[in-house]
Amino acid sequence: MGAVPYTRGLHEVGDGTYAYLSPPGTWGWSNCGLVVSGDRALLVDTQFDLPMTATLRAAIAAAVPQARVTTVVTTHANGDHCWGNQLFPDAEIIGSAAAAHGMADEVQPAQLAALSGPGSPDSPLGDYMRRHFGHFDFSGITVTPPARTFSGRLEVPVGDRTVELWEVGPAHTGGDVLVSVPDAGVLFAGDILFIGDHPIMWTGPVRNWIAACDRIIESGARHIVAGHGPVTDAAGVRLFRDYLVLVAEQAATAYAAGLPYWEAAATVKLPDVYAGWGRRERLVITMATAYRNLGAAPAELLEILAHTADAEAAK
Numbered sequence: 001m002g003a004v005p006y007t008r009g010l011h012e013v014g015d016g017t018y019a020y021l022s023p024p025g026t027w028g029w030s031n032c033g034l035v036v037s038g039d040r041a042l043l044v045d046t047q048f049d050l051p052m053t054a055t056l057r058a059a060i061a062a063a064v065p066q067a068r069v070t071t072v073v074t075t076h077a078n079g080d081h082c083w084g085n086q087l088f089p090d091a092e093i094i095g096s097a098a099a100a101h102g103m104a105d106e107v108q109p110a111q112l113a114a115l116s117g118p119g120s121p122d123s124p125l126g127d128y129m130r131r132h133f134g135h136f137d138f139s140g141i142t143v144t145p146p147a148r149t150f151s152g153r154l155e156v157p158v159g160d161r162t163v164e165l166w167e168v169g170p171a172h173t174g175g176d177v178l179v180s181v182p183d184a185g186v187l188f189a190g191d192i193l194f195i196g197d198h199p200i201m202w203t204g205p206v207r208n209w210i211a212a213c214d215r216i217i218e219s220g221a222r223h224i225v226a227g228h229g230p231v232t233d234a235a236g237v238r239l240f241r242d243y244l245v246l247v248a249e250q251a252a253t254a255y256a257a258g259l260p261y262w263e264a265a266a267t268v269k270l271p272d273v274y275a276g277w278g279r280r281e282r283l284v285i286t287m288a289t290a291y292r293n294l295g296a297a298p299a300e301l302l303e304i305l306a307h308t309a310d311a312e313a314a315k
């Protein structure tokens with residue numbers, strides 16, 4: 001199979017193996033995956049809100065009417081990958097123990113609605129949140145963590161196929177999981193990969209994230225599905241890995257020099273190959289996390305997000 005078009009909906013990327021793509025892939029527009037065998041299907045991640053997840057469910061029913069989703073894998077705790085879990089009540093939801101734990105500590109749907117809805121603060125942060133999150137519908141969501149958890153590695157049967165789950169966090173978040181489908185040459189990376197935009201490191205350390213990229217490359221998968229953005233290949237993962245190395249080096253230098261994390265983000269220099277990546281202001285979040293990993297006292301989330309909004313406004 002050749003290049004996969006970056007259009008909304010399900011795309012078959014290997015035998016009985018689909019990517020559900022959500023352009024434009026920025027804040028909240030996350031990809032999912034589907035592995036089908038006979039009358040059974042394993043779904044990788046749900047969507048940010050219930051209407052979007054209902055659309056996903058309808059797309060699955062239209063593409064593979066003979067199959068029902070018996071397993072949902074949650075790659076990590078961010079809401080854009082799991083806040084639709086309740087719409088698959090008959091499926092077993094599987095995730096890392098760290099991700100299950102993290103779902104309770106995340107910003108909750110009502111809090112995100114308050115930060116981005118009509119009554120949200122009249123401030124640069126409120127403006128940022130309204131523009132990037134105001135179009136999602138956070139009503140009716142019951143955060144539904146995995147009922148079955150694991151640490152390390154887990155093989156999950158789907159009909160006569162086997163899907164492998166590899167825990168690689170803490171990296172992007174506390175409990176990141178990669179989903180490998182060896183018989184199709186496909187790997188679903190969750191938010192261990194962002195394609196086309198600057199990633200966000202919520203937890204770190206970055207060395208774990210770099211090691212996770214190496215595992216993806218070593219897997220030999222031909223089609224690699226990012227959590228956000230188009231389907232990529234090993235070359236795309238290498239480019240992303242190199243970005244992490246460059247940012248980590250500059251974080252260490254800036255921290256040693258005593259620069260505040262938001263100024264460190266503003267001074268990051270990257271080769272031209274990254275010039276087209278969107279949402280550069282997310283480097284503020286990644287820098288705050290890198291500083292914490294280097295020993296700095298943790299900053300408040302709302303302070304970090306306010307600096308992120310300022311960095312976007314300053315562009």
Ligand SMILES: [Zn+2]
Nearest residue numbers: 030080191227
């Ligand atoms: Zn995401």
